[in-house]
Amino acid sequence: MTDLHRHLRERLLAALDQLGTPAAEAEPMLRLDPPKNRQHGDVALGAFQLAKHRGEPPPKLAAALAERIAPDAVVESAEATGPFVNFRFRRDALAREVLTAIQSDSPPYGRAPRSGRVVCVDFSSPNIAKPFHIGHMRSTVIGNALCRIHRHVGDEVHGINHLGDWGMPFAKMMTAYMRFGDEAKLHESPMRYMFELYRRYGKAAENDPTLDEEAARRFKALESGEDNEERRMWQLLRDESLKAFQGPYSRLGVTFDHVTGESFFEDKMEAAMQRVAEASVLEESEGAEVVWLKEQGIKEPCILRKSDGTTLYHTRDLAAAFHREAQFHPDRILYVVGAEQKLHFAQLKGVLAKMREPIAGAIEHVPFGLVLSKGPDGKWEKFASRAGNAVFLDEILDEAVAKVRQIIDEKNPELEDKDAVAEQVGVSAIVFNDLKNSRIKDVKFDWDAMLNFEGETGPYVQYAVARLGSILRKVDRPVPASDRVDFALLADAENVLLTMMEFGNAVQRAAEQSEPSVITGHAIALAGEIHSYLVDHYVVGAEPAVQDARLVLVDAARRLLTTSLGLLGIPAPQRM
Numbered sequence: 001m002t003d004l005h006r007h008l009r010e011r012l013l014a015a016l017d018q019l020g021t022p023a024a025e026a027e028p029m030l031r032l033d034p035p036k037n038r039q040h041g042d043v044a045l046g047a048f049q050l051a052k053h054r055g056e057p058p059p060k061l062a063a064a065l066a067e068r069i070a071p072d073a074v075v076e077s078a079e080a081t082g083p084f085v086n087f088r089f090r091r092d093a094l095a096r097e098v099l100t101a102i103q104s105d106s107p108p109y110g111r112a113p114r115s116g117r118v119v120c121v122d123f124s125s126p127n128i129a130k131p132f133h134i135g136h137m138r139s140t141v142i143g144n145a146l147c148r149i150h151r152h153v154g155d156e157v158h159g160i161n162h163l164g165d166w167g168m169p170f171a172k173m174m175t176a177y178m179r180f181g182d183e184a185k186l187h188e189s190p191m192r193y194m195f196e197l198y199r200r201y202g203k204a205a206e207n208d209p210t211l212d213e214e215a216a217r218r219f220k221a222l223e224s225g226e227d228n229e230e231r232r233m234w235q236l237l238r239d240e241s242l243k244a245f246q247g248p249y250s251r252l253g254v255t256f257d258h259v260t261g262e263s264f265f266e267d268k269m270e271a272a273m274q275r276v277a278e279a280s281v282l283e284e285s286e287g288a289e290v291v292w293l294k295e296q297g298i299k300e301p302c303i304l305r306k307s308d309g310t311t312l313y314h315t316r317d318l319a320a321a322f323h324r325e326a327q328f329h330p331d332r333i334l335y336v337v338g339a340e341q342k343l344h345f346a347q348l349k350g351v352l353a354k355m356r357e358p359i360a361g362a363i364e365h366v367p368f369g370l371v372l373s374k375g376p377d378g379k380w381e382k383f384a385s386r387a388g389n390a391v392f393l394d395e396i397l398d399e400a401v402a403k404v405r406q407i408i409d410e411k412n413p414e415l416e417d418k419d420a421v422a423e424q425v426g427v428s429a430i431v432f433n434d435l436k437n438s439r440i441k442d443v444k445f446d447w448d449a450m451l452n453f454e455g456e457t458g459p460y461v462q463y464a465v466a467r468l469g470s471i472l473r474k475v476d477r478p479v480p481a482s483d484r485v486d487f488a489l490l491a492d493a494e495n496v497l498l499t500m501m502e503f504g505n506a507v508q509r510a511a512e513q514s515e516p517s518v519i520t521g522h523a524i525a526l527a528g529e530i531h532s533y534l535v536d537h538y539v540v541g542a543e544p545a546v547q548d549a550r551l552v553l554v555d556a557a558r559r560l561l562t563t564s565l566g567l568l569g570i571p572a573p574q575r576m
């Protein structure tokens with residue numbers, strides 16, 4: 001909340017108190033949001049809930065409130081329109097409050113003090129025996145942004161990589177390696193080589209049932225806990241995969257607080273199963289141990305132990321939920337995983353709810369759509385199916401960087417550090433493209449669109465930051481402290497200022513709804529507003545008092561855009 005909002009809230013609470021509703025009652029119902037149309041005002045109060053509480057029609061309350069909020073040093077006007085009250089702030093007060101807060105990095109523009117909330121973000125979590133595919137990139141990029149957004153609003157965040165390093169998929173890889181593997185080739189290029197093995201296994205298993213049998217046997221041997229051939233193989237394949245993932249992770253600016261993969265729960269599953277049994281929800285079904293969730297409208301049972309005694313993906317997720325509960329006491333556990341695992345997480349939550357475990361309420365699946373690419377016939381199709389090949393993430397990143405490098409060579413051949421800038425811009429183009437629409441939508445992977453410096457892209461926002469920086473460098477005078485400028489001189493920058501003011505709401509919404517697209521949208525809007533403002537408000541060559549005011553504005557826009565990019569995990573190059 002900004003000081004302007006706080007001031008207005010206090011006045012509204014006082015007015016409501018006069019009308020007979022004490023502040024303690026009114027407080028939770030008092031929501032100030034930007035109106036749908038900026039012409040109507042800067043913020044609006046919908047009087048529905050309050051009016052209902054007071055037992056009167058909303059328009060009546062709206063009119064009574066508007067009448068009681070007389071103009072002051074901050075509020076310019078209050079007008080009732082039907083059930084809404086629309087407020088306008090004085091332009092100099094708006095500029096002072098927003099720009100001073102941005103300059104001093106105070107919340108919501110800077111990081112908030114501790115909120116007391118704890119959020120676990122389970123993200124990326126590739127299966128290490130399979131290629132790191134484009135779907136995992138989405139989880140990695142969205143999860144990384146969510147960690148950063150929650151930290152910004154003051155939450156204690158635990159970013160967790162729940163690696164798929166256990167279970168049957170892993171056992172199959174192990175079997176493939178033992179049958180046809182070659183250690184030298186593995187070390188040479190672990191990801192590609194494992195992908196080769198993965199495909200070879202798939203083909204061979206079609207005609208040879210002994211492969212799957214062997215895999216099941218080997219998984220059982222691995223789960224025995226003994227120090228055997230399987231365990232050594234597991235260690236080798238896990239180490240090699242983790243090393244290989246480090247490349248894309250560091251290029252994407254992603255780090256984890258905990259890398260606790262499925263194998264981490266090896267010795268924690270028995271206790272979890274015990275707990276399920278004690279809650280009397282475990283049933284036997286054809287030799288397997290399952291929890292039925294029909295009463296919750298879920299037809300398929302959640303299988304927690306197979307008839308051969310081995311555990312499953314679900315067993316590990318259940319143990320992980322208990323572990324996280326004990327370790328972190330989270331208010332929310334966000335599982336950033338593709339929409340195709342909807343049933344899995346509904347079952348996980350369902351089992352915990354059936355057990356009456358409070359942690360059930362914290363489980364939130366954060367699903368997302370597919371990545372699509374244009375097929376030969378011009379139709380959008382699932383990316384990974386392209387020519388039946390895996391698409392390796394590092395190759396995609398390399399391609400983006402090469403394309404940006406080419407653009408720089410054409411547009412700005414004099415630029416210093418071309419390679420470093422191309423890396424930052426190329427990777428960001430992909431990241432921004434992934435985050436810019438609501439996450440449940442499919443992402444269209446279209447090079448021209450995502451590299452367009454004038455479209456709604458990462459390069460566009462990065463370019464805006466670089467351009468603002470170059471204005472500040474050209475003026476070659478320090479940006480004045482915001483208390484030394486005449487804010488009345490920024491009266492016609494209201495669109496920039498109002499967009500800036502919406503930032504706090506945007507971050508809040510992004511955090512609540514797990515939607516980084518709210519931040520990309522805000523960044524695009526702000527970049528557009530400051531760009532339009534600068535078309536007919538020059539900084540270089542303006543007279544000193546005007547220049548000072550505009551310097552503060554330009555610097556604030558640069559800072560806020562840099563912050564937004566930071567929340568998305570995107571760097572902002574000084575020049576490009």
Ligand code: ARG
Binds near residue numbers: 125163337
């Ligand atoms: N490894 C899984 C996959 O690639 C995703 C794991 C998601 N996290 C979880 N706690 N289940 O499909």
